[in-house]
Amino acid sequence: MSVLVLVVDDEPDIEVLFRQQFRRDLRAQRFMMDFAHSAAQALGRIGDTGERTLILILSDINMPGMSGLEMLPEVRSRRPDVPVIMITAYGDAETRRKALEHGAEGLLTKPIDFGQVRQEIEARLERAA
Template sequence: MNPLILVVDDEADVELLFRQQFRRELRAHRFTMEFARSAAEALGRIEKAGDATLILILSDINMPGMSGLDLLPKARAIRPDVPVIMITAYGDADTQDRAMAGGAEALLTKPIDFAALRGEIETRVEQAL
C-alpha cells in the first residue's frame, strides 16, 4: 500500500494545484494524496484510515466551520503518530504559536514553497517504506 497524504482545504483549486505539483510522484505511485474540503470531512478520513499508511496531514487554517487549528488537536488525538503541517495565508507569530502549541509539526505560508514541501514529503515517504 502506498503512503497516504491527506490535504485539507476548503478551496477547490487546491486539489488541482497539489495534483499538478506532485504529478510525477503520483503517477509513479510514490504516494497517494486524498483531499478533504472541510475539517469534519478530514476527521472522517483520518478515522477511516485506521492503521493505514497515513504519513502526513496538510491542513489549511482558515476554513468555514471548524478551522484547521480546531482540527489539529482532534487529528492528533486520533493519530498521534501522524505529523500535521498547517498552511496559512497569514503567517503571523500568534498563528504560528497557536499551531505549534496545538501539536503542528510546522507552519507553511501561502504561496507554498513546493520544493521545501516536496523534501518534507520525501522524508516521510522514506520513513514509511
Template sequence: MNALILVADDEADMEPLFRQQFRRDIKAGRFDLVFTTSARQALRIIGDAGQHDILLLLSDINMPEMSGLDLLARAKAARPNLPIIMVTAYGDADTRRRALAGGADGLLPKPIDFPALRVEINRCLAQWGAGP
C-alpha cells in the first residue's frame, strides 16, 4: 500500500500546484496525494484507518465549516502519531502558537516553500520506512 499525503485546503487551485511540484515522486510511487476541500472530508479519510496509510496531513487553517485547528484536534484524537503540518496565509505568532500547542508538527506559510515541504516529506518517508 502506498503512503498517502492528505491535503485539506478549500482552495481548489492547490491540487494542480502540488501535483506539479511532486509529479516525479508520484510517478515513481514514493507516495500518492489525496486532496479534500473540507476538514470534514479529511476526517472521513482519516477515520477510515484500514483503507489508508497516511504519511502526512497538510491542512489549511482557514476553511469554511470547520477550521484547520479543529481538524488538527480531531485528527490527533483519531491518529495520535499522524504528522500534521498546518498551512496558512496568516503566519503570525499567535496562529503558530495555537497550531503547535494543538499538536501540529509544523506550520508552513503561504505561498508554500516547496523545498522546505519536501524536507518534511522526506523525513516522514524515512520514519515510515520508505526512505528519501
C-alpha cells in the first residue's frame, strides 16, 4: 500500500524543506509527499490520490485567495477520514481555537518542528498499516 501526506503552503521553499527533512523516508518509499501551493489546488488533489491512501494533510493557515481555515470545512466534508493539522506563524489561543473549531486535529507553529511533524506522520503510518 502506498500512503500519501499532502502539504499545503503557498511558500515555494516549504516543499524543499519537507523533501530534505524526509528524504530517507521518501527514498525508502515509506510514504509519499505531494505539495499543493494553494487551497484550491489542495481541494483538487484530495479527490484525486490515485492508488495512494491519503493519511494526513498539513496546511498553512495564511495563504492568498482561500485561507487554510476557509479550506478546512470543505476538506472535512469531502474527506472526513483524513486528519488535518494546520501550520501557522501565529500560535496564539484564538488561532488555535479557530483551527480546532473548523475541524483541525492540531496546530503546529512556524518555524516548523520537524520532529513533531515526524511523530504525527509516524502515528498515521501505524494506523494505516
